[in-house]
Amino acid sequence: MYEGLHEECGVFGIRGAARDEISSLMYYGLFALQHRGQESCGIAVNDDAKITCRKDMGLVGDVFDQNTLEELKGDTAIGHVRYSTTGASTAANAQPLVTHYVKGTLSIVHNGNLTNCDDLRKKLEDNGAIFSTTTDSEVICYLIAGLRSSLPSVEAAVAGAMEKIKGGYALLVMSPAKLIAARDPYGLKPLCMGRIGDAVVFASESCALAATGAEFVRDIEPGEVVTVSDDGIKSEFPLEKRKPRKCIFEYIYFARPDSRIDGISVFESRIKAGEVLANKNPVEADVVTGVPESGIDAALGFSQASGIPYVKAFVKNSYVGRTFIKPTQQSRKSSVKIKLNPISEAVKGKRVVMCDDSIVRGTTIANIVKMLRDAGATEVHVRISSPPFMHPCFYGTDVPSCENLIACHHSIEEITEIIGADSLVYLSAEELADIVDDPGRSFCDACFTGDYPVTEGIEDNIR
Amino acid sequence: MYEGLHEECGVFGIRGAARDEISSLMYYGLFALQHRGQESCGIAVNDDAKITCRKDMGLVGDVFDQNTLEELKGDTAIGHVRYSTTGASTAANAQPLVTHYVKGTLSIVHNGNLTNCDDLRKKLEDNGAIFSTTTDSEVICYLIAGLRSSLPSVEAAVAGAMEKIKGGYALLVMSPAKLIAARDPYGLKPLCMGRIGDAVVFASESCALAATGAEFVRDIEPGEVVTVSDDGIKSEFPLEKRKPRKCIFEYIYFARPDSRIDGISVFESRIKAGEVLANKNPVEADVVTGVPESGIDAALGFSQASGIPYVKAFVKNSYVGRTFIKPTQQSRKSSVKIKLNPISEAVKGKRVVMCDDSIVRGTTIANIVKMLRDAGATEVHVRISSPPFMHPCFYGTDVPSCENLIACHHSIEEITEIIGADSLVYLSAEELADIVDDPGRSFCDACFTGDYPVTEGIEDNIR
Amino acid sequence: MYEGLHEECGVFGIRGAARDEISSLMYYGLFALQHRGQESCGIAVNDDAKITCRKDMGLVGDVFDQNTLEELKGDTAIGHVRYSTTGASTAANAQPLVTHYVKGTLSIVHNGNLTNCDDLRKKLEDNGAIFSTTTDSEVICYLIAGLRSSLPSVEAAVAGAMEKIKGGYALLVMSPAKLIAARDPYGLKPLCMGRIGDAVVFASESCALAATGAEFVRDIEPGEVVTVSDDGIKSEFPLEKRKPRKCIFEYIYFARPDSRIDGISVFESRIKAGEVLANKNPVEADVVTGVPESGIDAALGFSQASGIPYVKAFVKNSYVGRTFIKPTQQSRKSSVKIKLNPISEAVKGKRVVMCDDSIVRGTTIANIVKMLRDAGATEVHVRISSPPFMHPCFYGTDVPSCENLIACHHSIEEITEIIGADSLVYLSAEELADIVDDPGRSFCDACFTGDYPVTEGIEDNIR
């Protein structure tokens, strides 16, 4: 999809790098995760128990320059990129969070959403807690800090907090002497581990390892807590084991195609999705194309399987600066052509299959279909490499309700008409599961099926 | 003194102003208090229970522009200016603090220092509290938030917190429906109340009332809590009454001369101090001058009492921009002439009396004495409008130890020699008390006498 | 090519738009031309003979925000984007140039390079001229201004200046009452005309028309001067007609694929180039891929003609902020993976054909070939959709000498080895000419053949 659904965050951390190099490694790691969040970013560095943190609204390449990186020296560091919402007021919510508590300092970065966050927060507030942000992450901080006083180690406190928090999370916790990585028991959020020389690296996606020259070691397991300290690397599974339910949307849209998540190539999943779409509903067409960037992979798979030639039908303008101005009412009609413009020569007089990864509200894809017709396409057949998006996600994306989901309110036939397509085909949930080779349903596809792995705190929202 | 001791903060708040005007009133109010802190500043506005806060490093005239002020609309607002230390990392400590707690939101601004802050923080941390800043103010927030759940009102929680916190404070607390002003039981920090139309205004000094067109109503009493709500203005004295010990340094140096604090004119105190100095130790001299800005008033009083003509002997360059660069090693020798340059014509061939308000480390005044001699003064007699500064202050200034206090380590004779003066006279503590007309010792002059009104938490530091 | 050769500029202008809308049209027009230059940008607006100009270093989306656009109201406007070199000192060279001269004001924007600029500048200086920039554009300003006093109109002065200046140029000149577009007699630089309602628009490429909702009208002819005023649109050909020699590199690399230039689709040219490469030297391979962005089109054509499937083998990270930091020495080895990372799954164990548009220095492509091998490609066959780049360009790109051109110093066999490819095939100049359907050689391909259409002032450089 060209615009619409957003992942909320990416995390990156290092322990054991050279004091002078750690900030540039963090920089390139976060830069490689920028697709997971463009609102704000930050890095906290531990230098012999002294924490320095710098975070601000903007891209990694805007917030950090040579001077600021040079001030961030240390042995351990964690960093974060956060999704871009409107409104400047969210600067307070940028991460890492750095807190002072009974045992010293604690810094955390966090990707994901807690479903029982309101309950936890309420309980903490009832005990006198105050919050300087509105993030789930601060709740997690509180829990860890509160448990730490009665428990022998930070990782024990992290484990204790994991007993209480429900939902999806990939978490990095930095104490003066340790770097701890934790993944929720269902593995809803991705997290992997790598190595550069003697340093241990954690990242939301493996593409960030490549960007720093780190070697991929393995994925963190659902429910696993990995602690890196002077004593080496320790792995623990503090919670009862559950069948994993990893987010299937990472493969469809969120992750970068050069990442492997839990042993599966994002790239291959997307190609396969296109192949399945091609085989499922053969269509007479002259060319197949994809909506940049995420629709292109499925289009290539579709082309391969169907024999219909792939064409590049769009130019995407990615030179968006800090203060890019959106079209106003008067220039709205031509709006989509500003960031995305069709190549008429590729589609004029042709029957076009157009692949995209998903449909959220349907307005953007309607514009794009219209653009293709205006550019001379005689037919536009839309193929979506995922099932209809019918249920909100509570684990860390920005679709908190049915309200804006076109598939909640309309049948496929109606959507076909609304978006102006000649035909519209989605993948089924089963086909999608096959693609990631998952006969045992170890993935979360609640947004398509309503089958939520975690329900604490969201009972009222999922009927 | 030209450079040296610093007040830590100024506070300003309004309830009941027009929604569109409140931010510009805040702006002018804080601008008038800028002498109390130049590091960072901020404003939080309550608009129908929604809080918007903007704060950053820099002067009021740098942080706020027309656009940012227009985003700050509401009925109630509090603001803060903070003293300029080195190091950018203190942005996290800028105020107002805005917190979310069990009863909604709470915003506070605070001038002063708690002496038992470490103890309080420790206790809170032991109960699981985490802190996102290193300020005393966040501790106060916690206490209020914790008490609020068991008490019927925010002001009751403020009162409850006042039972626990020790030290000097002028505090403004904004809840969705109230603006509360509180002053510590000794009145160590100043706080006054005014009115503009129907709106109630609180300010650290009365000069901020003048800047906004507000009329002075009265000083807040030591230990008083004033609550402004839709029900009007309510005054309470929740703590046992104590003999006040108001900070005498406000009159000597901190406050602006056009302010009246607790019924006493700052201007008149400074003039009188000069007069007392003149009468105490008559000196044969041709001219009397003062170190800008705070030394000038005493010089005028000295001139008046002694009949020795006052001259302006220095030009002060106040065009310091955001990133003013301090002289490097190589240009150090000429350094003082950059911000302060003597007028040779005023002092050449003359015996000069030079007044200043205090001596902290002695290095700056030594430079200035040398400047006068280089400019041709034949004698330089230094007169200080306060006693020797021999004891650290724990109530909200930046002199936390004896280490940098020249009067801790040297006799007056030695200081005279170190600073290169022909003579040096200080006021005595008794003379200073007379000046503010205080036979009953209702002022705190601990920095001169070591007689500390509040000792909780600082027992080890005061021997 | 992924990094290397750069076009120097793009121009955009409007006359007759609504006063309040003109700046947002300029904004979107320049944004669509951003690929032609990312160093600096600017807009000058004529509002009833009063010129307002805003220009600065940075992207269109960085330099202009809502406030600055609102200050740019008027009936006529011209704008410019300029190529990103290193060094901040070039701010003085940003365009538009706004000058005051005997007949009022004159603003110009200019894409291209004059070959006889030094001579012209020398003659002007001999007559007392002074220059505030080091641009060719200021020389053109001077000539127009000097001629205007003895000629009846600005367009006549533009025509007069065209007699003197040699080289490539697309020029927009704004006087208080006119907007004038001029293209050099060989048509070396592209320039086209469009319409939005009653407004006339000029742009370097047609993609900028699409971005503003303008309809394409026609290309400006080589040697043509188009004057737009209250009297309508006037076309003149002041110079003797010559056989055109339009820049063929626009089709290979500079222009956006959704642009049509002089009647030829950029997209189709690139597809054809891939087809010709495929037919010319058939190769046994498993997949074909392209270096983003410009190598992808040729790869698609190659795939089509050869039947070898196209794969996306790279992820390009385009989230580069204002101050993106380049890898330092220590992280150099992994450098290319920061902005470009291979997708192993696409190439592992495969014989890969990799298309790119050109080779300049050869270092980048060598890195990319190595990346593919490291990702598991068993063979890498490089196909270049242009002939060997052997001669400098003097008409407005940044390759002023042979020094950095690998093809000047090495045979194709040597280059194959240097870049680590299994085979390397270029297009021939004749094949390239066929692609743009040009039997009569109406294109400039001097960079490949050394056959320079304009030689004044560069005689010594071309041997």
Next chain:
Amino acid sequence: MYEGLHEECGVFGIRGAARDEISSLMYYGLFALQHRGQESCGIAVNDDAKITCRKDMGLVGDVFDQNTLEELKGDTAIGHVRYSTTGASTAANAQPLVTHYVKGTLSIVHNGNLTNCDDLRKKLEDNGAIFSTTTDSEVICYLIAGLRSSLPSVEAAVAGAMEKIKGGYALLVMSPAKLIAARDPYGLKPLCMGRIGDAVVFASESCALAATGAEFVRDIEPGEVVTVSDDGIKSEFPLEKRKPRKCIFEYIYFARPDSRIDGISVFESRIKAGEVLANKNPVEADVVTGVPESGIDAALGFSQASGIPYVKAFVKNSYVGRTFIKPTQQSRKSSVKIKLNPISEAVKGKRVVMCDDSIVRGTTIANIVKMLRDAGATEVHVRISSPPFMHPCFYGTDVPSCENLIACHHSIEEITEIIGADSLVYLSAEELADIVDDPGRSFCDACFTGDYPVTEGIEDNIR
């Protein structure tokens, strides 16, 4: 006067300083001249014939930071501060001007105004000249550049230009090998020379020498051209000698009191002016005060001569940041109290003599008189240390017409009433001349007398 008349510029230059130190010397020199202009500032450095220039809107302490200063290395440098007008569009007019011409590069900074600038510009434009700024300084550049080709040296070209330009100017010209200082034949603008070690320094005022540790050598003579090169220092007087007419307003208001200009102390002149006022019209009063900053010196002189005690009656708030927001309509009434607030205790119940240096429009002083009365002054007697300002100045200040001069339209009696004073006394032109000890009228006091030394080009404006 508190606000009103403005000097337009200050200049500063060095030749022969250490390559690494020159920019910090320039920085402190310009900082000391900041009172002569706060709109924009700039520094150009010559490093072995390569010129680097940095200039921008804002104070010296805003435009330059450590990084920018470090980029400015060289043997020779010139710099400029420019007066703050409204409107951002004047960035193009910031100085130094750096131009490229037939003999290389030429950089100039310039304080003053040419009266025949329009004529000169017209003649140049008729010969084809174009201008990128609207400054007089660019005209001077043109003249020097044009003459240089037929003359043997830059200084000869400067001399040639001086034959043509009329008006007031202090000029620094930097060529690759020379630094040239020139002062107009009447000496309307001040310029002096100093030394730091082997380096030669030029400055608008001697206070800038003190700020850099330079020793004062002498004033540049009216009509003198001083050339500093590897051959040493050369002095020439290329124009016919004229009786000097130095600007008397420098002593009244423009210059800093710690400067000496043409052998006369600014400080002493201001003290004397107060004395003359006191003796001229004795008044029964309790206190005398001055409007900060420039009215204070006269007040001290007045106090001395009359025996009426001087009081500080105002606090001036000088913490104005970059974007200080002026009071809007609604807060206008209280406006003056924002930057200037009276000290009631100093004036309550008293008859006050209030000194100021001049009255331009009369609105500010009316506000200030009202402030004193509101603060309780029973009488306010205004004393002005200059004659009525009745004629515009064409030599480099911002009073180009009679329109805003209250003394052009009203008698002293009327002004007394308009500003609400009990009495109003000005100095006479003769008294002022006596103060600077000038029986021979070697000063320009045209703003008081209408006796203009230079009339070329302004004949129509002076009737």
